[in-house]
Amino acid sequence: MRTPSDSDSALVGKGLHWRRALWLLTLGSLLIAPFLLTSAAQTQTGCPGESALFHPCAVARAKTFRPPRTVDGRPNMQGFWRGPASGTENVEEHPMTDDDNGGKSLIVDPADGKIPYQPWAAALQKENRAKYVEPNVPCFPSGVPRSMYVPTQIEILQSPVSVLILFERAHTYRIIPTSVRPHVGANIGLWMGDSRGRWEGSTLVVDVTNHSAKTWFDQVGNFHSTDAHMVERFTLVDSDTIHYQVNIVDPTVYTRPWTMAFPLRRNKEKGFRLLEEACHEGERNTDPLIRAGQRIYPGVAEKK
Amino acid sequence: MSASSLVGVLFAGTLLATSVSPTRVTGQTASPAGVYSPPRTAFGQPDLQGVWQVVNTAAWDVQDHSGQRFPGLPARFSVPAGQGVVEGNEIPYQPWALARKQENHNSRLTADPEARCYLPGVPRITYMPYPFQIFQFPDRVVILYEYLHATREIYTDGSRHPDIPVEFWLGDSRGRWEGNTLVVDVTLFTGETWFDRAGNFHSTDLHVVERYTRTGRDHMLYEVTIEDPKVFTRPWKIRMPLYRRQEQNVQLLEFECYAYAREGPDADAK
Numbered sequence: 001m002r003t004p005s006d007s008d009s010a011l012v013g014k015g016l017h018w019r020r021a022l023w024l025l026t027l028g029s030l031l032i033a034p035f036l037l038t039s040a041a042q043t044q045t046g047c048p049g050e051s052a053l054f055h056p057c058a059v060a061r062a063k064t065f066r067p068p069r070t071v072d073g074r075p076n077m078q079g080f081w082r083g084p085a086s087g088t089e090n091v092e093e094h095p096m097t098d099d100d101n102g103g104k105s106l107i108v109d110p111a112d113g114k115i116p117y118q119p120w121a122a123a124l125q126k127e128n129r130a131k132y133v134e135p136n137v138p139c140f141p142s143g144v145p146r147s148m149y150v151p152t153q154i155e156i157l158q159s160p161v162s163v164l165i166l167f168e169r170a171h172t173y174r175i176i177p178t179s180v181r182p183h184v185g186a187n188i189g190l191w192m193g194d195s196r197g198r199w200e201g202s203t204l205v206v207d208v209t210n211h212s213a214k215t216w217f218d219q220v221g222n223f224h225s226t227d228a229h230m231v232e233r234f235t236l237v238d239s240d241t242i243h244y245q246v247n248i249v250d251p252t253v254y255t256r257p258w259t260m261a262f263p264l265r266r267n268k269e270k271g272f273r274l275l276e277e278a279c280h281e282g283e284r285n286t287d288p289l290i291r292a293g294q295r296i297y298p299g300v301a302e303k304k
Numbered sequence: 305m306s307a308s309s310l311v312g313v314l315f316a317g318t319l320l321a322t323s324v325s326p327t328r329v330t331g332q333t334a335s336p337a338g339v340y341s342p343p344r345t346a347f348g349q350p351d352l353q354g355v356w357q358v359v360n361t362a363a364w365d366v367q368d369h370s371g372q373r374f375p376g377l378p379a380r381f382s383v384p385a386g387q388g389v390v391e392g393n394e395i396p397y398q399p400w401a402l403a404r405k406q407e408n409h410n411s412r413l414t415a416d417p418e419a420r421c422y423l424p425g426v427p428r429i430t431y432m433p434y435p436f437q438i439f440q441f442p443d444r445v446v447i448l449y450e451y452l453h454a455t456r457e458i459y460t461d462g463s464r465h466p467d468i469p470v471e472f473w474l475g476d477s478r479g480r481w482e483g484n485t486l487v488v489d490v491t492l493f494t495g496e497t498w499f500d501r502a503g504n505f506h507s508t509d510l511h512v513v514e515r516y517t518r519t520g521r522d523h524m525l526y527e528v529t530i531e532d533p534k535v536f537t538r539p540w541k542i543r544m545p546l547y548r549r550q551e552q553n554v555q556l557l558e559f560e561c562y563a564y565a566r567e568g569p570d571a572d573a574k
Contacts, residue, residue, distance in 0.1 A: 071346070072346075138562065140560070141560065157441060157446065159441070164439060166446075166455055171423075171452075172453045172455075173453060175437065177555075188557065190558055191558055191563065273457070274455075276423075276474060278422075278423060278473045280452075281473060296567065296571070
């Protein structure tokens with residue numbers, strides 16, 4: 001996959017020895033390859049990865065799986081995780097090409113796996129990729145939900161009053177308070193949105209509003225507006241798999257609500273830690289795109 | 305590469321947290337703030353959690369400075385006069401380095417890494433004029449910064465700096481508890497960050513020791529020892545209070561510097 005911002009720019013950090021560091025990590029991974037193979041074998045006994053198959057399987061598993069608990073009694077989701085990297089190419093089904101690895105749709109509702117755009121919005125999506133710099137190229141925050149499947153590592157930490165999600169990608173983070181408090185004022189737009197969490201049984205439910213809407217779902221310009229209201233559901237369905245669902249309501253852009261669902265798989269590499277991805281500091285791809293006539297994506301505001 | 309160094313490389317690459325060199329922490333005297341007894345977390349550590357921010361002019365200049373026009377900026381964005389945060393006010397530059405600091409100062413409008421929205425290093429990120437939030441876990445302290453959504457994971461599990469040639473804009477942080485104080489040893493810096501907008505700088509040999517000590521319900525003392533034998537003639541110290549943000553609804557929002565750089569008619573190329 002050729003994704004300048006998602007791979008190359010991390011390697012060209014000016015003054016950083018990233019190539020060296022990643023080379024060391026690659027060498028290091030040879031040592032732990034047997035463990036990775038073991039975990040892959042275990043994963044195959046779990047739910048399959050393809051969203052259309054994973055989602056019903058995970059719903060069924062969640063009914064019987066008893067998750068490990070934190071000291072304060074919440075399902076323990078702490079650790080390192082990865083979402084399906086194909087989503088950042090295109091959340092809908094897409095073929096393997098020179099640029100993409102290809103993948104199935106992450107969308108489980110509607111059943112056809114397509115984003116239910118209004119006609120004007122479907123037309124705009126087709127223009128986006130030609131007109132604008134893909135917002136991840138300049139290392140902008142990936143937003144929600146893209147951060148959950150951007151092809152780098154995710155770390156979840158839980159405290160009694162909040163859940164933190166740290167993303168290696170451009171060192172972004174989400175702070176999800178799980179105490180009751182209202183969202184920030186409606187006129188505050190945030191690249192990562194404003195998250196409020198609550199526990200429903202063994203599921204962490206996160207309400208996300210206040211989107212800047214300057215992010216895309218993927219590299220092909222799939223988008224939402226500042227009107228978007230997302231509800232995410234995180235449920236452990238086995239000790240190494242989180243069933244992640246996000247329902248997206250945005251009457252400015254879509255004809256109906258729609259839902260993505262996919263697995264977050266645990267990274268069990270011993271001693272693994274997030275590294276600083278100084279993405280912007282090494283990024284050299286945006287200026288050539290702007291010189292070639294592309295513009296910075298301005299976002300789509302809610303239609304009042 | 306010898307067999308033993310190859311093993312070392314593999315080990316370090318796999319377990320980045322592990323190192324074969326001792327953690328470098330210079331001697332520290334007890335803080336005068338040690339009299340306050342802070343509340344404890346559920347797992348028994350002094351509780352430093354919350355949203356904190358400085359109230360000073362160190363972001364402009366860590367030393368004493370007059371109010372002045374900042375070259376290239378409208379008058380309303382001038383530098384406010386300020387009392388410095390450097391102990392004794394002197395930064396003990398070597399002669400060549402003092403000349404370099406002056407060059408930095410003269411070209412600060414564009415030469416400051418902050419002008420390009422780069423991660424500002426440690427301790428500078430602490431006294432940027434934006435809040436940050438501290439979270440504690442049994443094996444680490446996590447500090448999340450509003451500025452550039454920067455993240456620090458400070459491991460307090462006894463692990464050491466990785467012994468590999470890697471550089472981080474925010475360095476590699478390892479912490480430990482000394483009484484009521486969180487002591488953080490930070491190394492493996494790039495040589496590309498500055499201490500302030502006045503051109504104070506360091507090299508890749510920078511070694512920072514931070515000390516965070518609660519001095520009251522809403523106050524914390526932040527003390528830093530700065531060593532860099534390539535640039536300074538001796539270690540030097542800064543200190544300042546951190547203030548707990550009092551707003552009932554306070555939360556970190558965002559300051560996406562490099563996104564703003566691309567916005568509007570003034571958009572600048574990098």
